Amino acid sequence: MSKQALARAVDFDSPYVxxxxxxxHKPGGDFARxxxxxxxxxxxxWRRWATTSRPGPRRHGERxxxxxxx
Numbered sequence: 001m002s003k004q005a006l007a008r009a010v011d012f013d014s015p016y017v018x019x020x021x022x023x024x025h026k027p028g029g030d031f032a033r034x035x036x037x038x039x040x041x042x043x044x045x046w047r048r049w050a051t052t053s054r055p056g057p058r059r060h061g062e063r064x065x066x067x068x069x070x
Contacts, residue, residue, distance in 0.1 A: 001039060009038035029053070 003021065007014040012031060019025040020035075027035070032049035039045065 006035065006038060010034035026053070 001009070003017045004014050007017045010017075010031065011034070016025070016031075020027045020031065027049060029049065032046050035041075036043055036045035
C-alpha cells in the first residue's frame, strides 16, 4: 500500500504518514490503531506502539530527560 493510499485509509494527511514512516515523528495511538487495521497487521503495529510508547519503571533517584518534540 502506498503512503497516499494509507493516508486516505486512515484519514490522515500524506505528509503525516511520511513522517511516521521516516521516524521524524512518533505516531499517536489513533494512527497506530487505524494503520494496523488498514494494513491488516493483526494488531502487530498496535502492540508495538503500546509497548514502546509507555515509559518504563524508573530506578530510585533517576530523572527522565524530556522527550524531544522534533
